[in-house]
Amino acid sequence: MLSTLILSLIASGVLYYIISAFYCVTFHPLASVPGPPLCAFSRIPYWYVSFGGVDVFWMKRLHDKYGPVVRFGPTDLSYASAEGWQEVHGAKVQEKAVEFSPQPVNGVPPVLTATHPNHTRVRRLFSPAFSARSLKAQEPLFQKYADLLKHKVSEVGQDGQKPVDIGALLNFTTFDVMAELTFGQNLGMLAKTEYSPWVASIVESLKMLPLVAMINYYPLLRVTLFERFQPKWIAEQREAHCAFSADLVNRRLKVGSKKPDVWNLVLDDKGKGLTLEEMHSNAELFMLAGSETTATLLSGAIYNLLRSPRCFAKLVDEVRNAFDSDGKMTLENLGSLKYLNACLKEALRIYPPVPIGSPRIIQQGGQMILGTWVPPETRVSVHHWSTYHSSSNFTDPNSYVPERWLGDPKYAGDAFSAHQPFGSGYRNCIGQNMAMHEMRLIMATLLVGFDLELCAESEGWDEQKSFALWIKDPLMIRARPRSRGRGDKL
Template sequence: MIATLLLSLFVAGLLYYVFSAIYYVTLHPLASLPGPRLCAISRIPYWYVSVQGVDVPWMKRLHDQYGPVVRFGPTDLSYASAQGWQEIHGAKVQEKAVEFAPQPVNGVAPMLTTKHENHVRMRRLFSPAFSARSLKAQEPLFKKYADLLMYTISEVGADGAQPIDLGRLLNFTTFDVMAELTFGHNLGMLAKNEYSSWVESIAGFLRMLPFVAMINYYPVLRTILFERFQPKWIREKRETHCNYAAGLVDERLRVGSKHPDVWNLVIKEEKGRGLTLEEMHSNAENFMLAGSETTATLLSGAVYNLLKDGRSYTLLCEEVRGAFTSADDMTLESLANLPYLTAVLKESLRIYPPVPIGSPRVIQSAGQLIQGTYIPAATRVSVHHWSTYHSSANFTSPDTFIPERFLSPPPAEFAGDAYEAFQPFGAGYRNCIGQGMAMHEMRLLLARLVWGWDVELGKESEGWGSQRSFALWIKPPLVVKARLRKR
C-alpha cells in the first residue's frame, strides 16, 4: 500500500516535471527568446556556476553566443544593452527580486530591497544625507582619512622598502569612513592595520550568497527544510553580525554627534520622524557594505589597471601632479575638474564593475514590453553589468583599459560606443543614492595616491584581475611598492 502510494507520487512528480519542461520549451511566453534549452527548463546550470563563483564569465559567454537578451532560467532573462537599461530601470514601479539578497534578521527590509512605496519614502528621507550640500560638509572627514591612508602606506611600506597590500589598506579606509558616517565613529582598522572581526565576517558571508539565493528562490527549501534544519551556528552568526551593527546605531543615537553623519542629516531634516529604529538598523548594515566594499574594490581595480597599462598611469600622474602644488588644495570642486582622473574612474567602473552581475527586477502583473518582446508577470529581468560593458556591440575594444573613451569629446575611434549602456550606479529611481559620495571619495583617494607616490605593481599581483565573484569580487592581495615621489 505504502509502496504503491510512493510509486504513484514519484510517477506523478516525474510526469509533472516532464510536461512542465515541454511547456517551458514550447508554449511558455518566453519560449521564443534565445538561450540554452537546459536553462529554459531549469535553473540548475545557473546555480552550478554561481556556487563556484564563475557565473560572471558564464553569463558573458551566453551573451556572446545568443546576443543582447538571454534566457538563463525558466523565468529569468539577462540583458546586455542600453535599451535594456532604459526599459527595465525606467519603469515607474519596480520591485526587486528580494530572494537574491540576504533577508534582514529583524524582518525589516532596507531601502535597497524594500517594496516600491517604502523605497520612495526611505529615499526621500535619506536624500539629504547624500546631497551635494551634505557632501561638502563631509569633505573634512574624507580628507582626514586620505591623510591617514597616506601615513599608513608610508609606515607599512617603510617608504617604499617593503611591499604592501594596497587593496587591504583601501578596504580599511573606506570601511572606516562609512563607519564614521553611519555609526558616529570609525572601526579603527586603518590606524591598527587590521580588520575588525565584524568586517572580516562579511567576506565569509559573501561566499554564502549563492546558497542564500537558492534557498530564498525555492519556497519549499526555505519553509520546509532550511527554517527547520538551519544549522544553529549560521543563525547565531547572522544575528550576532546584525545585532552588532544595531548596537552601534543605538549608541550613536543615544550619545548624539555634532558631525554631519548620516543620522544627523536625516534627523535634522525630518525632526526624528519617518524612519523607525528597525529601519535605521537595517539600512545602517546595508550602507556599510554597499558604501565601503564597492568603493575599495573599484579603487583596487583602478590601481591595478593603471599600473598594468603604464601609459594611462603616466598620463594620470601628469594631470594630478600638474594641477596641485599641495595635497591641501584637493577639494571636491577642483578634483571634479580633472577630466582624465574622472575618465580613469569611469573606465575602471566599466572594465571592472564592483558589482558585475545584474540587479533583478520582477515584472509587474500587467507584463511589460522589453526590446520589442512581451515579458509576462513574475519574470525576473536584469541588465548584466559585466556582459554589457565587455560587449563589442556596445564598446570599442571592450576588454582593453582605455580611459580616453570617457573624455569629452572622446577620440573619433570611440564615436560608436553606446555610452547609454554604461550605468555603473544603476538607472532609474532605484539607482545608487550614494554615487556622488563614492565618486568624490574615489577621486580624492586616487589623486592623493598618484600625487604623493610612485607606485609599482608587484610581480605576485600581475594576474590580480582573474577573480571569482559571489555578487561582489573575491579580491586577492594587491601587492605594490609605493615610494615617495621626489619633488
C-alpha cells in the same frame, strides 16, 4: 501497497516535470527568447555556476552566443544593452527580486530591497545625508582618512622597501569612513591595519550569497529544510552581526553628535516616518554598499593603471600638475580633473564592483521589453559585466582605455548610455556622488605622494571569482616616496 504508492508518486512527479519542461521549451511566453535549451526549464545550470563563483563569465558567454537578450532560467531574462537599461530600469515601477539579497534579521528591508512605496519614503528621508551640501560638509572627514591612508602606505611599505597590500588598506579606509558617517565613530581598522571581527565577518559572508539566493528563491526549500536544519551557529552569527550594527546605531542616537554624519542630516527632518528598525537595517546596508564597492573600484583602477604605463603616466602628470605635495584637494578641483574622472569611469566599466544584474520582477499585466511581451513574475535584469564587455556596445571592450570617455574618434560609436555602474532609474545608487568624491580624493592623494609599481605576484590579480561581489586576492604594490620631475608644478 506502500511501495506501489511511492512508485506512483515518483512516476507522477517525473511525468509532471517532463510536461512542464515541454511547456517551458515550446509554449511558454518566453519560449521564443534565445538561450540554452536546458535553462528554459531548469535553473540548475545557473545555480551550478553561481556556487562556483563563475556565473559572471558564464553569463557573458551566453550573451556572446545568443545576443543582447538571454533566457537563463525558466522565468529569468538577462539583458546586455543600453535599451535594456531604459526598459528594465526606466520610469515604469518595478519591484526588486528580494530573494537575491540577504534579508535582515529584524525583518525590515533596507532601502535597497524595500517595496516601491517604502523605498520612495525611506530614500526621501535619507537623501539629505547624501546631498551636495552634505558632501561638502563631510569633506574634512574624507580628507582625514585620505591623509591617514597616505601615512599607512608609507609606514607599512617602509617607504617602498616592502610590498603593500593596497587592496586591504583601501578596504580599511572605506569601512572606517562609512562607520564614522553611519555610527559617529570609526572602527580603527586603518589605524591598526587589520579588520575588525565584525567587518571580517561581513566580507567572509559574501561567499554565502548564492546559497542565500537559492534558499530564498524556493520558499518550500526554506521552510522544509533550511529553517528546520540550519546550523545553530549560522543563526547565532547573523543575530550577533545585526545586533552589533543596531547597538552602534542606538549608541550614536543616544549620545548625539555635532558632526555631519548620516543621522544628524536625517534627523534634521526629525526622522519623520523612519522607524528605529529601519535605521538599524539601513545602517547595516550602508556599511557594505558604501565601503566594499568603493574599495573594490579603487583596487581595480590602480591595477589597470599600473598595467597601462601610458595611462598611468598621463594621470600622474594631470594630478601632480594640479596639486603640489601640500595642495588642498576639494570637491570642486578634484571634479575638474578630466583624465582622473575618465580613468575612474573606465575602471567602473572594465571592472564593475557589482558585476551581476539587479533583478526586477515584472508586475501583473506583464510588460513589453525590447519588442517582446514579458509575463508577470519574470525576473529581468541588465548584466553589468556582459553589457560593458560586449563588442556591440564598446570598441576594444576588454582594453582599459580612458580616452574613450574624452572624445577619442575611435570610440565615437560606443554605446555610452549602456554604462550604468550605479544603476539606472529611480532605484539608482543614492550615494554615487559620495563614492565618486571619495575615489577621486584617495586616488589623487596616492599619486601625489607616491610612485606606484605593481608587484609581480599580483599579475593576473583581476582573474577572480564573484559571489555578487568580487572575491579579491591581495593587491601587492610598491609605493616609493614621490620622485621629483615629470608631473611636478614649476
